Amino acid sequence: MSESVEKDFDIKNYTTFKIGGVIDEVFFPESVEEFVRILQKYPNIPVLGNLSNTLVSSFGYNGKVILTTKMNKISVEGTTVTADCGVKGPKLAQEMCKCALSGLEFMIGFPGSVGGEVYMNASANGQCVSDKIVSVLCYSRKMGLTTIKKDQMGFDYRTSRCEKDGLIVLSAEFELEQRPQEQIQKQMEENLDFRRKHQPSLALPNCGSVFKNPMCNPAGRLLESVGAKEIMIGGARVWRNHSNFIVNVDNAKSLDVLYLMSEIKSRVAQMYNIKLEPEIKFLGNKNKEEIKLWQKLTQK
Numbered sequence: 486m487s488e489s490v491e492k493d494f495d496i497k498n499y500t501t502f503k504i505g506g507v508i509d510e511v512f513f514p515e516s517v518e519e520f521v522r523i524l525q526k527y528p529n530i531p532v533l534g535n536l537s538n539t540l541v542s543s544f545g546y547n548g549k550v551i552l553t554t555k556m557n558k559i560s561v562e563g564t565t566v567t568a569d570c571g572v573k574g575p576k577l578a579q580e581m582c583k584c585a586l587s588g589l590e591f592m593i594g595f596p597g598s599v600g601g602e603v604y605m606n607a608s609a610n611g612q613c614v615s616d617k618i619v620s621v622l623c624y625s626r627k628m629g630l631t632t633i634k635k636d637q638m639g640f641d642y643r644t645s646r647c648e649k650d651g652l653i654v655l656s657a658e659f660e661l662e663q664r665p666q667e668q669i670q671k672q673m674e675e676n677l678d679f680r681r682k683h684q685p686s687l688a689l690p691n692c693g694s695v696f697k698n699p700m701c702n703p704a705g706r707l708l709e710s711v712g713a714k715e716i717m718i719g720g721a722r723v724w725r726n727h728s729n730f731i732v733n734v735d736n737a738k739s740l741d742v743l744y745l746m747s748e749i750k751s752r753v754a755q756m757y758n759i760k761l762e763p764e765i766k767f768l769g770n771k772n773k774e775e776i777k778l779w780q781k782l783t784q785k
């Protein structure tokens with residue numbers, strides 16, 4: 486059976502940063518069987534969800550990529566919910582509200598997919614993906630198709646075992662709690678309200694927090710103290726209201742963002758001797774300068 490694939494796919498407008506280039510081939514699996522078939526055929530193929538945490542190179546990517554957009558089924562049985570990896574967080578939050586099920590209200594406010602959120606162990610407003618997870622259906626070359634229980638998922642701050650062990654998330658099962666719909670709705674509105682005040686909207690294309698918070702101090706505060714808010718490189722600038730966001734203000738290119746990240750990271754390293762670690766991911770293999778910058782940015 487043949488897979489649905491698009492060649493020379495311009496990914497820029499699929500990313501929340503509105504930055505990216507042409508990918509040689511992009512697959513859009515619609516079922517677990519099709520997904521696994523592609524993974525078996527192309528073992529190291531990158532898998533991406535809603536591209537809200539990934540900087541894609543403006544030079545594009547030489548190779549194949551899977552986008553999970555068409556893996557979007559949700560099933561509910563009592564208080565147990567299973568969501569495919571491509572389901573968008575805000576959609577899942579709204580659907581759970583309709584079912585009067587609580588535990589995923591935080592997903593309303595940011596544009597991740599279930600797969601990306603499990604991979605990153607996304608969190609907000611005092612809730613976290615790993616709080617309500619029971620198990621994750623994963624695929625890896627070593628283990629094949631396996632259901633992994635929450636305590637084996639290695640969830641930690643903005644990471645999970647997926648990252649270390651190359652696990653691909655196919656779906657996740659959550660155990661939620663019954664709660665009156667009005668209370669869930671109110672909680673989601675409060676979460677959205679908080680965001681409007683503290684984070685850039687997608688009208689200013691961005692990728693969420695750029696660096697992870699070190700143990701000692703929030704990254705935003707460290708960056709603000711080194712004057713990050715004043716810096717703009719090409720079309721990318723540090724957001725004026727919070728220094729841990731980079732916004733695409735004028736047709737920014739991936740190199741602009743990487744130079745900007747390098748500059749603000751090195752200012753923090755010089756002043757505080759703290760090495761900020763990128764929270765965002767990077768996809769690109771065509772430009773030597775970018776590869777060098779990314780290696781430097783992720784050096785431990």
Ligand SMILES: Cc1cc2nc3c(=O)[nH]c(=O)nc-3n(C[C@H](O)[C@H](O)[C@H](O)COP(=O)(O)OP(=O)(O)OC[C@H]3O[C@@H](n4cnc5c(N)ncnc54)[C@H](O)[C@@H]3O)c2cc1C
Pocket residue numbers: 501531532533534535536537538539553570594595596597598599600601602603604605606607608609647652653654655684685686687691692693694766
């Ligand atoms: C405005 C804005 C606000 C944000 N606020 C928050 C916030 O409050 N809290 C928070 O935690 N994050 C936040 N983010 C960041 C982002 O939304 C999350 O990290 C989210 O979990 C990423 O999901 P995604 O599908 O977009 O991932 P992508 O960017 O597509 O991918 C991110 C990583 O996950 C991997 N991945 C994606 N899908 C799969 C899969 N099925 N299997 C295995 N690996 C996979 C990718 O390979 C990549 O390494 C925000 C982003 C934006 C733009």
